Amino acid sequence: MLVKICGMTSQASADLCQQDGVKMLGFIFHPSSPRNIEPPQARSIQTSGVLRVGVFVRQSAEDILRTMDKARLDIAQLAGNFDEELCARIGAERVMPVFRPEAHSTRQSLEQDLARYSALMRYALLDAGSIGGGHGRALNFSQLQGLISPVPWLLAGGLSPQNLGQALAEARPAGLDLNSGLEAAPGRKDPTKVHEALSIIRALDE
Numbered sequence: 001m002l003v004k005i006c007g008m009t010s011q012a013s014a015d016l017c018q019q020d021g022v023k024m025l026g027f028i029f030h031p032s033s034p035r036n037i038e039p040p041q042a043r044s045i046q047t048s049g050v051l052r053v054g055v056f057v058r059q060s061a062e063d064i065l066r067t068m069d070k071a072r073l074d075i076a077q078l079a080g081n082f083d084e085e086l087c088a089r090i091g092a093e094r095v096m097p098v099f100r101p102e103a104h105s106t107r108q109s110l111e112q113d114l115a116r117y118s119a120l121m122r123y124a125l126l127d128a129g130s131i132g133g134g135h136g137r138a139l140n141f142s143q144l145q146g147l148i149s150p151v152p153w154l155l156a157g158g159l160s161p162q163n164l165g166q167a168l169a170e171a172r173p174a175g176l177d178l179n180s181g182l183e184a185a186p187g188r189k190d191p192t193k194v195h196e197a198l199s200i201i202r203a204l205d206e
């Protein structure tokens with residue numbers, strides 16, 4: 001199971017989240033987010049054995065690449081509008097676009113969208129809403145069961161210790177992206193919720 005925890009704002013939150021089984025830590029570069037972080041601060045946060053993911057909403061390829069360099073990022077999560085050219089400029093091995101199931105009237109249309117980007121991305125992330133993230137709202141898990149994706153896909157949107165079991169059983173994703181459901185307050189992770197979520201995932205993933 002590919003587990004990503006998003007919204008790192010300090011070394012303490014990164015240390016808390018760098019536990020067994022966590023594969024990605026997310027840094028949000030979006031000034032209006034309560035989880036926004038500046039590139040030098042993200043750079044100073046030490047990580048080990050995890051992929052460092054930068055979350056971008058509406059930025060040019062140049063800005064994204066500059067921030068990736070400054071903040072020592074491995075992957076760009078494209079949570080706003082994106083196209084083939086943007087993905088190609090960043091490089092397929094470093095791209096995780098955010099797809100929006102609610103914007104598609106059929107499952108086939110979502111799968112066609114995923115297929116269109118097959119050679120341009122390393123992972124796909126599926127989130128609720130139409131732009132941005134961290135809304136705390138869940139997708140309809142059962143509608144995603146058996147989804148055909150050319151790359152491993154992560155389920156995002158309103159995941160918390162309360163609904164992880166249902167999410168895994170119904171959507172059956174390759175990975176999970178957790179954020180506001182593990183917070184004590186916007187931008188501040190709650191140690192109890194983080195431990196609880198990761199132990200649930202470990203138990204269900206055995």
Ligand SMILES: O=C(O)c1ccccc1NCC(=O)[C@H](O)[C@H](O)COP(=O)(O)O
Pocket residue numbers: 006007026028030033034035055056057079127132133134135136137156157158159177178179180181
């Ligand atoms: O979390 C934010 O504040 C945010 C702002 C702008 C763009 C993306 C953002 N978050 C992206 C994520 O990867 C979240 O983990 C994902 O949307 C799920 O969030 P949540 O519904 O809070 O679990």
